[in-house]
Amino acid sequence: MRLYPEQLGKHIKAGLAPCYFVYGDEPLLKQEALDELRRAARAQGFDERHKFDADEGLDWDSIFDASQSLSLFSSRQIIELVLPEKLDRTASDRLRELLQQCHADLLLLISGPRLNQQQQKTAWYKALAEAGPVVPVFTPDARHLARWLELRLRRHQLSAEPDALHWLTLAFEGNLLAAAGEIEKLALLDLPQPLTLAELQQQVQPHYHFNPFQLLDPLLQGKVKRGCRILQQLRQEGIEAGMLCYLLSKELNTLQQLQAAMADGQSFQLAAGKLHVWSSRQPLMQAALNRLRGPKIAALSRMLAAADAAVATFDDDNAWRWLQALCVGFLDDKEPVILP
Template identity: 90%
Template sequence: MRLYPEQLSKHLQAGLAPCYFIYGDEPLLRQEALDQLRRAARAQGFDERYRFDADDGPDWDAIFDASQSMSLFSSRQIIELALPEKLDKTASDRLRELLAQSHSDLLLLISGPRLNQQQQKTAWYKALAAAGPVIPVFTPDARHLARWLELRLRQHQLAAEPDALHWLTLAFEGNLLAAAGEIEKLALLNLPQPLTLPALQQHVQPHYHFNPFQLLDPLLQGKVKRGCRILQQLRQEGVEAGMLCYLLTKELNTLQSLHAALAGGQSFQQAAAALHVWSSRQPLMQAALNRLKGPKITALSRMLAAADAAMAGFDDDSAWRWLQALCVGFFDDKEPVILP
């Protein structure tokens, strides 16, 4: 059963499941979900808690010892387990063994990193999904962030005018932790409601944050302004141009391979499957191919090669200029502007 963070409160009204798996890369949503589950567990008599981190690999013997021991002072206990990035066969087997031993006086709170589609097909993930709710905690993208902010404001008896809410989405994209803190501050100021854009600009400090992977989708969609804004912020945050060159090279190579396959008579579905393009990314790739023809993709690849060469020559400024021109070049099938 998949359960989203905003659904957790209603779910807990019916009682606790024996196991919860919280996975994803959004620290605020992960921490809030864990805190909510801990509070619900304490209210139901789970007074003893053991925590096991995955920094050096789970100590399975210690985990099983804890799961089978009962304190004189508590008859119900929580075991929190943070999974590593990858689980080998031994860890997978031990995890499934632990899940099989679950009982009403033991609550398992298991957390993990963001999982790809292949990991969600593994035996250990399926065992977790069968044992209790799985709760994905991902940073809302630009389309869903406004809704998240609106709900967060409402929790603090606040509201914002449409243009003010839009400004908040730009000011805190990718940084929910900072957004939550600023909203808490706003609740203490007793400002007139609904909040206006001038009021927010006066009292709120923007704290947006992007990761390199967030640059890719806007470019494939032809959203140049957004792509350039993300690129500029990534540079300000200290992201290496070389990392972006690597990610963009993979993306352009995939586009070139798809274009060649289509030109050779394959269907898009056949070509995407052969190149192992995730189903969630196939619409983006198809949209990009509809907009960008073969010569344009080749031109973009040459620009990327120029950025990579500038990096090799320790000319960071030129590399970033090439990357910006590359972002603009994704707009349509016109020839990209060549920088001097």
């Protein structure tokens, strides 16, 4: 069963499952989900807790010893296991063996990083999904961040006017930890409600954060202003221009291969399947191909080549100028981009 962090409270009221797997790339939501499960477990008599990291040096026998022994002071215990980026064959086998040890007085809290589609098809992931709820925790995207902030404000008996809430989404996109901290500080100030834009701009320091992968989707969607904003922030955060060239090269190359396959009479779905384009990204790719014709994609590729050449000669400023021009080049227009 798949649960999302906001569903945990209702789920816990019906009773704890023997095992939970909390995974994802959002540290605040992951920590809060685990804390909520720990509190519920303590309330039900799980007073003893053991924590292990499933790295290469883990002594798995020590986990099994802990799972099968009870102390004099506690009849119920929690075993927490933190999974690494990848599990080798031994770890996968031992993890599945551990899941067979579940009983009424043992709660397994397993956490891990964000998983791709291939990892979610592995035997160990399927075993975890069968043993108990899986709880994915991801950073809300721009569409859902406003709702998350509104609920967070409400938790602290705060509210914000629409334009103030919109400003908050821009100020803290990709950084929920900072947003939570600022909201807690606002709750201590006893400000008039609802909070206004002017009040927030006076009291709150923006702390937005992006990762390089977040640049791709807005560009494919033709949201150039957003793409340029993310690009500027990535540069300020110290992301290397060469990394962005690599990611954009893969994206443009995929678009070109899809375009060529469709020109040969293949359906988009067949071509995307052969190129191993994730199903979640196929609508983005298809929409981009509907907007961007062959000359436009070729022009974008030439811009990227110029940026890559600047990286190779350590001309960082020129590389970023070409990347900026490339982002603008994703504008939805009928004319091909003319290179200077």
